[in-house]
Amino acid sequence: MASIQDAINQAQSAAEDMAASQAAAHDNSGTDIIEARANPAGQVQTFSKPSMATVQATTGLLGRNTVFLKPTEFGLQVGKEKKNLVESFEAYLDLTEETGFRLKHTIRFGNPAQYLSSYDGVTCNKGGSWHDALMKAKMAAPDAEPYFAAEIKLELAEELALNKETFAAGTTIGYDTSAPSRFSDWSDFWEAAVAAGVVGQRVKVKVIGKEISHNGNNWGTVAFELAD
Known part of the structure; x- marks a missing residue:
């Protein structure tokens, strides 16, 4: 049976392949490079180049x-x-x-209550993606919506x-x-x-x-x- 570390290594390798693929696409299309990495759980996360629009x-x-x-x-x-x-x-x-x-x-989740928000459905107001924020909230409170x-x-x-x-x-x-x-x-x-x-x-x-x-x-x- 493959170890957890093996799974993480495989996910990190997949993330590197994704980054390389997107970098190549950038060379051809002129769009911003999107970097990718795997977190300790083996989930691939993507990050786009910051801009004032994303900050706003x-x-x-x-x-x-x-x-x-x-x-x-x-x-x-x-x-x-x-x-x-x-x-x-x-x-x-x-x-x-x-x-x-x-x-x-x-x-809303946790006790005391914590609040995470998104104005565009993509970015969390505390940083990172809205998708990751929802996953964090649901891990703490499965019924949170x-x-x-x-x-x-x-x-x-x-x-x-x-x-x-x-x-x-x-x-x-x-x-x-x-x-x-x-x-x-x-x-x-x-x-x-x-x-x-x-x-x-x-x-x-x-x-x-x-x-x-x-x-x-x-x-x-x-x-x-x-x-x-």
């Missing part, structure tokens, strides 16, 4: 310095301070996809004074729906926006914290309403 596909809509909104059962937490809670506030939102919001695929999520870019309509901090009007507040139930709230708002004929416009919205209770568990979500 992993970064999302919200910058690293964005102030984030976190819904809790106690209210809306704005920023990192847990005492920065508010029941609601008003903000401007551009209802243009890729400008005011961006959709993605997300999968990807679902839709949205990153939403809000702009404070007026100053927001909280317990620990004050945020000036115009401050960008980012919100990631992360959980399927939270995306449902965004979908409900989107339907209302379509009905009102304001899709593609910059609108003023009321951002409202909601508490959800189910099977003895409580958590928060965010509801959006078109402001008057």
Whole structure:
């Protein structure tokens, strides 16, 4: 019976053959070389040459310095301070996809929960391929399945004074729906926006914290309403 090492060696040899074949194809077609290697499990992984397009596909809509909104059962937490809670506030939102919001695929697994996402169905936002990310999640949680999520870019309509901090009007507040139930709230708002004929416009919205209770568990979500 062949050993595990023999299997790995065979996979690495296959990867080298694949790389050589693709390099030859590159010479003939002018496309970027795709490198291939085998991981310790003997699976062949392919890697394409990085580009700004692929980098953009992993970064999302919200910058690293964005102030984030976190819904809790106690209210809306704005920023990192847990005492920065508010029941609601008003903000401007551009209802243009890729400008005011961006959709993605997300999968959740582990305890504490880990989240992996993809904006293009090819690349994972934490690096590597989306396929490999799904395999990683399913190894940890076989029942885990990807679902839709949205990153939403809000702009404070007026100053927001909280317990620990004050945020000036115009401050960008980012919100990631992360959980399927939270995306449902965004979908409900989107339907209302379509009905009102304001899709593609910059609108003023009321951002409202909601508490959800189910099977003895409580958590928060965010509801959006078109402001008057």
